[in-house]
Amino acid sequence: MSAVQQPVAAPQDLDWLGNLLGAAAWSPLTPPAALRLSGILGGLRLESVLPLLEEASRQGRRQPVIALYRAWIAANPQSGQCFAGWFNLGVEYARAGETAEAALAYRQALALQPALWQASVNLGLALEASGQAEAALAVWEEALQPDEARVTLLNQRGRLLEERKHFVAAEATLRASLRIDAQQPDALQHWGHLRQKACIWPLHEPLLPGLAASEMALHAGPLGVLALTDDVAQQRRTVEAWLARKVPAAPARLSPAEGYRHERIRVGYLSSDFCRHAMSFLIVNLLERHDRGAFEVFGYCSSPEDGSDIRQRVLRALDHHVPIGQLDDAAAARRIREDEIDILVDLNGVTRGARLQCLRWKPAPVQVTYLGYVGPLPLPELDYILCDDHVIPPALAGQYAPRPLPLPGLYQANDSRMPALPALTRATEGLPDDAIVFCCMANHYKVTEDVFGAWMTILAQVPHAVLWLAEDTEDSRGNLLRRAAQRGVAPARLIFAPRVDPAHYLARLGLADLFLDTFPYNSGTVASDALRMGLPLLTLSGRAFASRMAGSLLRAIGLEETIAETMAAYVDKAVAAGTDPTLLARWRAVLAGDAWARTIGDSAAFTRGLEAVFRRIRLEPDLAADR
Missing domain, CATH: 1.25.40.10 (Tetratricopeptide repeat domain)
Structure with a gap:
C-alpha cells in the first residue's frame, strides 16, 4: 500500500x-x-x-x-x-x-x-x-x-x-x-x-437502514438462501448475483465441443471433500462399484489429508487420484483437459472448497453438478444438475439452471456397507428412558424461527417428550434455550448431542422415536442415516430441491405417510406420533428389516442407474432438452 x-x-x-x-x-x-x-x-x-x-x-x-x-x-x-x-x-x-x-x-x-x-x-x-x-x-x-x-x-x-x-x-x-x-x-x-x-430471529428484522428485504434476500449467499426461502426463482437470483461477483468467465474453452471417443467413458469427480465429510460417506460405494469395463474413474482432489479411513477408501476406489490442491484453477482445468475427461462431475457446487473457476474453462465437454449444492447453480459451463423427479418435479424443471437431469428412482447415492456400531443406550447418551424423544441432528442454521416454533408447539402438546438436537455452537444453543423458555417450554426438555465419530453418531440415531426435519432446507445425508437406523422421519416438502430431499428418501423407502405439505399438517403428524404408540410402531415397521438396504441403500442398483444416464449423455449430449 x-x-x-x-x-x-x-x-x-x-x-x-x-x-x-x-x-x-x-x-x-x-x-x-x-x-x-x-x-x-x-x-x-x-x-x-x-x-x-x-x-x-x-x-x-x-x-x-x-x-x-x-x-x-x-x-x-x-x-x-x-x-x-x-x-x-x-x-x-x-x-x-x-x-x-x-x-x-x-x-x-x-x-x-x-x-x-x-x-x-x-x-x-x-x-x-x-x-x-x-x-x-x-x-x-x-x-x-x-x-x-x-x-x-x-x-x-x-x-x-x-x-x-x-x-x-x-x-x-x-x-x-x-x-x-x-x-x-x-x-x-x-x-x-x-x-x-446463531438462531438470531427475526432473521431480517429492520436493523439496516436503506436496505429492503429483497436486497437482503438477494445477497443471502448460496447456502444461506436455501435455509431462507422455498422460492426457486429467488434462490436462482441469489446464486446468480453471487456468481456474477465471484466467478468471472474464463478466457477460453479448453475441451472440444464434439467430445472424445474413448473405449471406456472417462468420468472425473471434482471435489474438496474426499475426506471425513458427508460427501465421501455418500459417494464412496458408487466409486467402488463403477463398471471398470465401461468406465475409467478419475478423482480431482483438493481435499485435506486427514488420515481418515473414509479418505483412504475413496482413494482406493479411484482409478486415478489426481491431487489439484496446489494448482490454481487454470492449471487444474488444463490437467483435466489433458486427461480427456468425457464427463466431469462437480461434487461441491458452491460449498466450501468449490473450484467453480476451474469449471468455467470447460475442461470437459460435459459437466454436471451433483450432491454438493441442492439448488439452482446457473453457471453457463455446467450442462446438468443430477436429481430425481421428486426433488425437481418436471413441472418446475424450467426454473432451474443448469438443466435438471433425473436419475431413475432416487437422486442420492449411499453406501451399502454398514460400519461396526457401538452398543449405546439412552442412559449413555443422556436421554430419559421414559420419554418420547423427538430429534433433529441438523446444523442450526437450518433451524428457522417457524420450524422451531412448530417444535415448541409439538412439545407443548406432547408433555412427556424431549427434543434432542445436535450440538452446534454456544451462541445458537443459548438462543434456542431462551426461545424455548419464552414459549413456556422448560430448557431441560432440550438436550444437545455432542459431536462424535461417525459410527457413534449413526448408532445413537436409533435411540430416538421420531426425527423432526427442518424446512425449507431439509436434511439429506442425516435423513438417510436416520432411516437406515430404523428411525421414522417427519418432513415438510415444499417446492425447491432443498425442501424435497427428505421426501424423496421417504418415497423411495415407502413411508410417504410422514411427508407433510403444510406446517400445520407437520405439527399434527408429530403430535399424533408422540401420543399414539401404535402409529410410531407402524412407521417403524415400514423401516424394519432390509427396507433401507433394498431401497435407499441399494448402491448396486443406484450405480447401474447413474451409469445408464452417463451412457445416454455420451450418446445424446442434449438429452435433457426433451423434458
Missing part, C-alpha cells in the same frame, strides 16, 4: 541502487558498500527509491528489498516518513511469510502514526497468521480510524470472529459495518448467515 511519487535522487545513485537490488544473489553488504548505501540514503526522501523497491518487490526479491527498507529507516531516524518506511517494510515481511517481523514493523509504524489504520488492518492479519487470533481482534477493536476506514476494520474483525465461531459477536460487528455502508454484498451475506447460524 505504498504511494509512488516522483524520485528525487541523483541518477547515478539510483543506478547503483538498482544494481544492488538486481544482483543475481543477495548477500550482506561489505563495509564499504554499506557505508556508501548509508551515505546515499541519508536525508533522501522515501519516494526517491520507491520505484526501484516496488519493481524489485514485484520480481519477488524479498531479502534485498527488506534490507534496503531497513537501511533507509536506519539512515533517516528523524524523518517524518519513517512511519511509511516501517509500514512498507511490514508489507515485505508479510509477503516473505515472516509474520512476527511484519507485526513488529507495523507496530513501529503505528507508534509513529497511530491513525494509520491500514497498519492496524495489516498488523491484525499478521497476528492472525501467526496464531494470535485474540491479539488480532484486539488490534482491530482498538484501532484509531476515520469513518471511511472503520468498515474495513469491522469486516476483518467480523470475519475472524466468525471463523472462531463467535457468531453473536461477529453478527454485531458486521451489523455495525453495514450501518456505515449498507451496500456491501459480502458483508451482508455473512451477516445474514451469521444470524441463521
Whole structure:
C-alpha cells in the first residue's frame, strides 16, 4: 500500500541502487558498500527509491528489498516518513511469510502514526497468521480510524470472529459495518448467515437502514438462501448475483465441443471433500462399484489429508487420484483437459472448497453438478444438475439452471456397507428412558424461527417428550434455550448431542422415536442415516430441491405417510406420533428389516442407474432438452 511519487535522487545513485537490488544473489553488504548505501540514503526522501523497491518487490526479491527498507529507516531516524518506511517494510515481511517481523514493523509504524489504520488492518492479519487470533481482534477493536476506514476494520474483525465461531459477536460487528455502508454484498451475506447460524430471529428484522428485504434476500449467499426461502426463482437470483461477483468467465474453452471417443467413458469427480465429510460417506460405494469395463474413474482432489479411513477408501476406489490442491484453477482445468475427461462431475457446487473457476474453462465437454449444492447453480459451463423427479418435479424443471437431469428412482447415492456400531443406550447418551424423544441432528442454521416454533408447539402438546438436537455452537444453543423458555417450554426438555465419530453418531440415531426435519432446507445425508437406523422421519416438502430431499428418501423407502405439505399438517403428524404408540410402531415397521438396504441403500442398483444416464449423455449430449 505504498504511494509512488516522483524520485528525487541523483541518477547515478539510483543506478547503483538498482544494481544492488538486481544482483543475481543477495548477500550482506561489505563495509564499504554499506557505508556508501548509508551515505546515499541519508536525508533522501522515501519516494526517491520507491520505484526501484516496488519493481524489485514485484520480481519477488524479498531479502534485498527488506534490507534496503531497513537501511533507509536506519539512515533517516528523524524523518517524518519513517512511519511509511516501517509500514512498507511490514508489507515485505508479510509477503516473505515472516509474520512476527511484519507485526513488529507495523507496530513501529503505528507508534509513529497511530491513525494509520491500514497498519492496524495489516498488523491484525499478521497476528492472525501467526496464531494470535485474540491479539488480532484486539488490534482491530482498538484501532484509531476515520469513518471511511472503520468498515474495513469491522469486516476483518467480523470475519475472524466468525471463523472462531463467535457468531453473536461477529453478527454485531458486521451489523455495525453495514450501518456505515449498507451496500456491501459480502458483508451482508455473512451477516445474514451469521444470524441463521446463531438462531438470531427475526432473521431480517429492520436493523439496516436503506436496505429492503429483497436486497437482503438477494445477497443471502448460496447456502444461506436455501435455509431462507422455498422460492426457486429467488434462490436462482441469489446464486446468480453471487456468481456474477465471484466467478468471472474464463478466457477460453479448453475441451472440444464434439467430445472424445474413448473405449471406456472417462468420468472425473471434482471435489474438496474426499475426506471425513458427508460427501465421501455418500459417494464412496458408487466409486467402488463403477463398471471398470465401461468406465475409467478419475478423482480431482483438493481435499485435506486427514488420515481418515473414509479418505483412504475413496482413494482406493479411484482409478486415478489426481491431487489439484496446489494448482490454481487454470492449471487444474488444463490437467483435466489433458486427461480427456468425457464427463466431469462437480461434487461441491458452491460449498466450501468449490473450484467453480476451474469449471468455467470447460475442461470437459460435459459437466454436471451433483450432491454438493441442492439448488439452482446457473453457471453457463455446467450442462446438468443430477436429481430425481421428486426433488425437481418436471413441472418446475424450467426454473432451474443448469438443466435438471433425473436419475431413475432416487437422486442420492449411499453406501451399502454398514460400519461396526457401538452398543449405546439412552442412559449413555443422556436421554430419559421414559420419554418420547423427538430429534433433529441438523446444523442450526437450518433451524428457522417457524420450524422451531412448530417444535415448541409439538412439545407443548406432547408433555412427556424431549427434543434432542445436535450440538452446534454456544451462541445458537443459548438462543434456542431462551426461545424455548419464552414459549413456556422448560430448557431441560432440550438436550444437545455432542459431536462424535461417525459410527457413534449413526448408532445413537436409533435411540430416538421420531426425527423432526427442518424446512425449507431439509436434511439429506442425516435423513438417510436416520432411516437406515430404523428411525421414522417427519418432513415438510415444499417446492425447491432443498425442501424435497427428505421426501424423496421417504418415497423411495415407502413411508410417504410422514411427508407433510403444510406446517400445520407437520405439527399434527408429530403430535399424533408422540401420543399414539401404535402409529410410531407402524412407521417403524415400514423401516424394519432390509427396507433401507433394498431401497435407499441399494448402491448396486443406484450405480447401474447413474451409469445408464452417463451412457445416454455420451450418446445424446442434449438429452435433457426433451423434458
